[in-house]
Amino acid sequence: MSWDVLLLHLPDDITSAQDIPDDYAPRPLGRLHEVLATVSRAEPEADLSDPTWGDLTGPTWSIELNIGSEDPVDSIMLHIRGSGDDVLASVFRLADAFGCKVLDCPSGDLITPEGPSGWHAFQEFRGRVVGGG
Structure with missing residues (x-):
């Protein structure tokens, strides 16, 4: 199970997936x-030996970078596992490097470094599922 976020370019007035026009x-x-x-400049520790599916590992978390094989690349899906808020620094470092936004896929909301994210809710949910609580 992972917390999935999407890095992509969106207009400034978009705040959630619901605001994105169909076309x-x-x-x-x-x-x-x-x-x-x-990616290599933003996160030098990223393993890009498979250029379509990178990997970035922190002390208590990991991120799989689903880059895909399309050229040009429209977006990158990040599959995040583990715990620890320091993972968010890597997420936003990547977003900043591309000048793009971060879409929290489970909630459909855009997240920012200053605002709340679904990361904490995901960890709480994962703890209930794994711990049976």
């Missing part, structure tokens, strides 16, 4: 080789 096509994050270079 909206995001501006690409870049060509595949540029995206890989940007």
